[in-house]
Amino acid sequence: NAGVMQNPRHLVRRRGQEARLRCSPMKGHSHVYWYRQLPEEGLKFMVYLQKENIIDESGMPKERFSAEFPKEGPSILRIQQVVRGDSAAYFCASSRDRGLFSNQPQHFGDGTRLSIL
Amino acid sequence: DQQVKQNSPSLSVQEGRISILNCDYTNSMFDYFLWYKKYPAEGPTFLISISSIKDKNEDGRFTVFLNKSAKHLSLHIVPSQPGDSAVYFCAASNSGYALNFGKGTSLLVTP
Numbered sequence: 001n002a003g004v005m006q007n008p009r010h011l012v013r014r015r016g017q018e019a020r021l022r023c024s025p026m027k028g029h030s031h032v033y034w035y036r037q038l039p040e041e042g043l044k045f046m047v048y049l050q051k052e053n054i055i056d057e058s059g060m061p062k063e064r065f066s067a068e069f070p071k072e073g074p075s076i077l078r079i080q081q082v083v084r085g086d087s088a089a090y091f092c093a094s095s096r097d098r099g100l101f102s103n104q105p106q107h108f109g110d111g112t113r114l115s116i117l
Numbered sequence: 118d119q120q121v122k123q124n125s126p127s128l129s130v131q132e133g134r135i136s137i138l139n140c141d142y143t144n145s146m147f148d149y150f151l152w153y154k155k156y157p158a159e160g161p162t163f164l165i166s167i168s169s170i171k172d173k174n175e176d177g178r179f180t181v182f183l184n185k186s187a188k189h190l191s192l193h194i195v196p197s198q199p200g201d202s203a204v205y206f207c208a209a210s211n212s213g214y215a216l217n218f219g220k221g222t223s224l225l226v227t228p
Contacts, residue, residue, distance in 0.1 A: 004160070006160075031214070033214065033215075033216075035216070035218075040220065041220055042119075042121070042123075042206060042218030042219050042220045042221060043161070043206070043208075043216070043218040044218070045215040045216060045217070048214050048215065055214075056212070056214070056215065058215075059215070091160050091161070093160075095214075098213060098214060105151060105163040105166060106163070106214075106216065107163065108153075108160030108161045108162070109160050110158065110159050110160045111159075111160050
């Protein structure tokens with residue numbers, strides 16, 4: 001998983017606080033994807049971003065969640081007013097180009113484990 | 118609405134034998150399928166993929182088979198090694214980017 005950097009690795013928040021998760025894609029990658037994994041579940045697609053653009057946010061909860069990928073700096077997944085149900089592992093992936101090809105699959109980071117007290 | 122299903126939560130195989138991991142899907146629009154391997158506290162690592170226009174793809178010890186009529190794919194690992202012990206996720210896409218993952222199968226390869 002070298003290349004896609006996520007921080008923090010672990011984040012603890014109390015209910016009602018804000019959580020900010022950061023993702024730096026692999027060098028040369030301009031496409032970023034966020035996934036969420038609830039306990040005992042598979043990863044669920046949340047949002048797909050390119051630099052300064054949200055391409056598809058169909059998997060994002062309608063409220064409290066937002067994502068950005070600014071021209072400079074990492075992609076940020078922001079969760080406002082966190083609730084216990086937000087406890088999960090959040091994974092970021094990146095790819096060089098859009099589209100799934102065997103020579104350029106999505107590469108994942110090691111995730112941020114978010115715990116809500 | 119689990120569109121990708123891995124019905125075996127776990128599998129145990131002896132070293133040197135073949136490991137077969139199975140995956141079923143419900144969405145006939147899926148046109149690309151991938152297998153990822155995941156160790157605890159790490160992110161998924163890409164293993165192998167297959168396009169819906171093929172029925173087999175091979176990469177070293179790993180082979181993926183796709184049966185579109187049955188909406189079924191499988192991953193074969195031959196020979197299995199202890200380092201293969203991990204959780205294996207099947208994923209599928211029809212959008213070109215959003216991956217739909219199964220819940221995973223935990224493979225244990227015993228010496």
